[in-house]
Amino acid sequence: MPKVVDVDQRRVELADAAARVIARSGIDGASLREVAAEAGWTTGALVHYFANKQELLAFTLQTSLDRRRSRLADRASLTPAEALSATLRSALPTTAETTLHWIVTLAFAAQASADADLAVIQREAYLDFRDTVSALVAGEHSPRDAAEQEAERLIALIDGIALQALFAPDLWTEQRQLAALDSGMRAR
Amino acid sequence: MPKVVDVDQRRVELADAAARVIARSGIDGASLREVAAEAGWTTGALVHYFANKQELLAFTLQTSLDRRRSRLADRASLTPAEALSATLRSALPTTAETTLHWIVTLAFAAQASADADLAVIQREAYLDFRDTVSALVAGEHSPRDAAEQEAERLIALIDGIALQALFAPDLWTEQRQLAALDSGMRAR
Amino acid sequence: MPKVVDVDQRRVELADAAARVIARSGIDGASLREVAAEAGWTTGALVHYFANKQELLAFTLQTSLDRRRSRLADRASLTPAEALSATLRSALPTTAETTLHWIVTLAFAAQASADADLAVIQREAYLDFRDTVSALVAGEHSPRDAAEQEAERLIALIDGIALQALFAPDLWTEQRQLAALDSGMRAR
Amino acid sequence: MPKVVDVDQRRVELADAAARVIARSGIDGASLREVAAEAGWTTGALVHYFANKQELLAFTLQTSLDRRRSRLADRASLTPAEALSATLRSALPTTAETTLHWIVTLAFAAQASADADLAVIQREAYLDFRDTVSALVAGEHSPRDAAEQEAERLIALIDGIALQALFAPDLWTEQRQLAALDSGMRAR
DNA sequence: TATGAATGAGCATTCATTCAT
DNA sequence: AATGAATGAATGCTCATTCAT
Numbered sequence: 001m002p003k004v005v006d007v008d009q010r011r012v013e014l015a016d017a018a019a020r021v022i023a024r025s026g027i028d029g030a031s032l033r034e035v036a037a038e039a040g041w042t043t044g045a046l047v048h049y050f051a052n053k054q055e056l057l058a059f060t061l062q063t064s065l066d067r068r069r070s071r072l073a074d075r076a077s078l079t080p081a082e083a084l085s086a087t088l089r090s091a092l093p094t095t096a097e098t099t100l101h102w103i104v105t106l107a108f109a110a111q112a113s114a115d116a117d118l119a120v121i122q123r124e125a126y127l128d129f130r131d132t133v134s135a136l137v138a139g140e141h142s143p144r145d146a147a148e149q150e151a152e153r154l155i156a157l158i159d160g161i162a163l164q165a166l167f168a169p170d171l172w173t174e175q176r177q178l179a180a181l182d183s184g185m186r187a188r
Numbered sequence: 189m190p191k192v193v194d195v196d197q198r199r200v201e202l203a204d205a206a207a208r209v210i211a212r213s214g215i216d217g218a219s220l221r222e223v224a225a226e227a228g229w230t231t232g233a234l235v236h237y238f239a240n241k242q243e244l245l246a247f248t249l250q251t252s253l254d255r256r257r258s259r260l261a262d263r264a265s266l267t268p269a270e271a272l273s274a275t276l277r278s279a280l281p282t283t284a285e286t287t288l289h290w291i292v293t294l295a296f297a298a299q300a301s302a303d304a305d306l307a308v309i310q311r312e313a314y315l316d317f318r319d320t321v322s323a324l325v326a327g328e329h330s331p332r333d334a335a336e337q338e339a340e341r342l343i344a345l346i347d348g349i350a351l352q353a354l355f356a357p358d359l360w361t362e363q364r365q366l367a368a369l370d371s372g373m374r375a376r
Numbered sequence: 377m378p379k380v381v382d383v384d385q386r387r388v389e390l391a392d393a394a395a396r397v398i399a400r401s402g403i404d405g406a407s408l409r410e411v412a413a414e415a416g417w418t419t420g421a422l423v424h425y426f427a428n429k430q431e432l433l434a435f436t437l438q439t440s441l442d443r444r445r446s447r448l449a450d451r452a453s454l455t456p457a458e459a460l461s462a463t464l465r466s467a468l469p470t471t472a473e474t475t476l477h478w479i480v481t482l483a484f485a486a487q488a489s490a491d492a493d494l495a496v497i498q499r500e501a502y503l504d505f506r507d508t509v510s511a512l513v514a515g516e517h518s519p520r521d522a523a524e525q526e527a528e529r530l531i532a533l534i535d536g537i538a539l540q541a542l543f544a545p546d547l548w549t550e551q552r553q554l555a556a557l558d559s560g561m562r563a564r
Numbered sequence: 565m566p567k568v569v570d571v572d573q574r575r576v577e578l579a580d581a582a583a584r585v586i587a588r589s590g591i592d593g594a595s596l597r598e599v600a601a602e603a604g605w606t607t608g609a610l611v612h613y614f615a616n617k618q619e620l621l622a623f624t625l626q627t628s629l630d631r632r633r634s635r636l637a638d639r640a641s642l643t644p645a646e647a648l649s650a651t652l653r654s655a656l657p658t659t660a661e662t663t664l665h666w667i668v669t670l671a672f673a674a675q676a677s678a679d680a681d682l683a684v685i686q687r688e689a690y691l692d693f694r695d696t697v698s699a700l701v702a703g704e705h706s707p708r709d710a711a712e713q714e715a716e717r718l719i720a721l722i723d724g725i726a727l728q729a730l731f732a733p734d735l736w737t738e739q740r741q742l743a744a745l746d747s748g749m750r751a752r
Numbered sequence: 753t754a755t756g757a758a759t760g761a762g763c764a765t766t767c768a769t770t771c772a773t
Numbered sequence: 774a775a776t777g778a779a780t781g782a783a784t785g786c787t788c789a790t791t792c793a794t
Binding site: 398399400401402403404405479480482483484485486487488489490491498499502503528529531532533534535536537539540542543544556559560563 | 586587588589590591592593667668670671672673674675676677678679686687690691716717719720721722723724725727728730731732744747748751
């Protein structure tokens with residue numbers, strides 16, 4: 001009987017390892033050797049889960065984005081306003097986990113100009129996120145277009161806060177990030 | 189007497205070539221061979237201008253940031269409000285040149301988590317930019333802290349717009365970027 | 377299960393190849409490419425056996441010295457005087473194998489002034505050889521110090537013969553080397 | 565009027581610099597850059613004095629050997645026995661200068677197996693040295709052959725002492741080297 | 753004569769990938 | 774499924790050499 005392995009779970013494990021290596025050593029420091037070692041495997045084992053490095057990287061980006069999405073789920077018990085606020089807060093680099101997500105996101109954002117596959121993944125994740133935010137906004141507002149425009153404004157707000165937080169992490173504590181978010185949300 | 193070469197100019201030429209290669213092929217595609225070829229030289233020539241690759245990359249980031257700074261200069265003839273608006277507009281990825289700057293910026297932002305030298309350069313350029321914007325804002329507002337806070341809000345605004353524009357360039361035309369900027373500036 | 381390889385044997389094979397290349401092309405002609413080709417491998421394969429070139433070179437020296445040592449073994453059936461004579465004879469560059477050993481030894485002796493690791497290996501092999509000769513001498517002589525001094529004299533004798541043989545190989549045939557050794561041994 | 569330069573003197577200066585670099589960094593660390601810098605010049609200047617690197621190295625060996633020869637000169641005022649003793653003493657690595665000579669000699673001895681030009685230079689210097697010693701010996705002894713054989717024995721003696729001194733410099737002080745030489749000379 | 757810019761080959765090393773086991 | 778040996782191409786870097794000045 002062959003050893004039973006949950007292939008999907010293993011792929012996610014490896015993608016998480018890749019994300020950690022990218023955050024630690026940059027995207028060009030993310031060799032297969034390094035990623036495999038980070039996950040506790042040897043290089044040769046990767047071949048069972050990814051056809052090549054590009055596939056691993058694309059899946060790493062996808063997984064990182066999925067993870068952000070999963071953090072948004074289950075806000076059913078909240079009011080729309082609360083859900084919107086929680087969603088935006090959870091996107092900021094206030095924790096080690098979300099900071100890692102942001103570093104990986106930026107690494108791939110830069111890489112996307114050189115890799116169409118990555119660009120597509122990113123574009124779709126962006127549109128999906130915009131729709132999510134837009135739907136939460138629409139709970140309060142009525143017209144469709146206005147909701148989308150407001151969603152874009154709010155995403156710009158958190159992206160802008162996040163980027164500054166990454167450039168000067170010491171100045172942008174969790175508190176300041178949240179304060180800037182609240183202030184921006186009120187501004188409308 | 190040896191051939192006379194303007195070393196500083198040559199360094200900038202090479203840094204620009206590096207920026208183009210990074211935008212085209214990602215930061216891990218920016219090999220010395222590729223950069224030298226892009227600049228019309230051979231690998232061995234780089235050694236006269238940069239001790240090693242890391243120095244080339246750091247200088248490339250620095251040059252890219254300096255270029256943004258030089259775009260901000262000479263707003264003397266404008267009113268403070270006009271100068272502020274022009275400054276923020278010029279920071280958006282609305283042209284090929286500024287888009288390239290943004291891609292390079294993001295590539296290095298991701299790399300900075302793995303390279304302390306790059307992180308320092310970026311942090312200082314960010315603070316410098318914040319001061320510039322703050323000074324323009326202060327022309328209108330009075331209290332110092334308020335000006336800085338407003339500057340951070342405006343930088344978040346353009347960073348946020350820029351990031352979305354990079355994720356979905358087709359949706360974020362120059363017009364939409366500028367409209368989003370104007371709308372955000374009014375919001376205060 | 378991966379392909380099974382006798383790592384130690386492979387290391388010795390590679391070290392022998394390195395010794396041949398050093399003898400043929402000098403120590404600066406001993407590139408990894410050349411050594412790998414001499415051994416029938418490609419450069420990349422070396423990485424499994426040596427972390428870097430310095431490690432390969434140190435091991436090459438060590439192996440060359442070990443080989444000399446192994447030539448000295450198993451003199452059990454001889455009288456001390458015969459064993460001493462056989463030991464000294466086997467150290468002279470009278471065969472292709474021992475000549476190669478001598479060329480490699482000299483290459484590393486010169487290199488040792490620039491590489492402390494090599495210097496240590498050489499010093500210890502020298503002291504070990506001196507002890508071996510000293511022990512054989514002591515079979516005849518009684519006092520410890522006198523034996524050591526005689527060992528040094530005998531080592532000087534064969535080193536001196538060997539060096540001249542390397543400078544003028546045509547003049548120093550095996551016969552002349554052995555005659556000079558015999559003459560020197562009687563001299564005491 | 566062109567700058568007047570003593571070409572021969574400049575060549576010797578450069579050869580001495582090369583010898584120092586070889587002793588310090590090994591023969592493969594003796595790049596033209598390094599040698600030129602050691603002599604206080606730039607690489608390009610070497611081309612006026614040596615057609616290529618090989619020529620520089622051959623001349624470096626030649627110069628190192630010539631220097632040994634010049635140390636032997638002017639023993640006119642001594643008795644033959646004193647002259648012989650002084651000659652042999654001056655060949656031992658007892659000073660920084662003669663130690664450097666020995667390291668360079670060994671570096672080139674190893675290299676000679678890969679470079680016929682070097683081998684010729686070395687062989688002739690060896691024969692010349694043997695004749696010198698032989699002539700001094702002949703002052704005491706009568707038959708020609710016996711003198712040559714004794715010269716070889718004495719050269720073997722100092723070569724052997726020198727080699728051991730290079731392998732274990734801490735054990736072989738100047739005193740011990742000279743004592744071993746005296747003891748060996750008496751042995752005959 | 754001397755400089756140092758530039759070339760292009762070569763170096764040690766790293767790496768993605770393949771594959772026998 | 775997993776290992777790790779092996780390949781061969783690429784990388785950053787060094788170097789001998791050439792040459793305009």
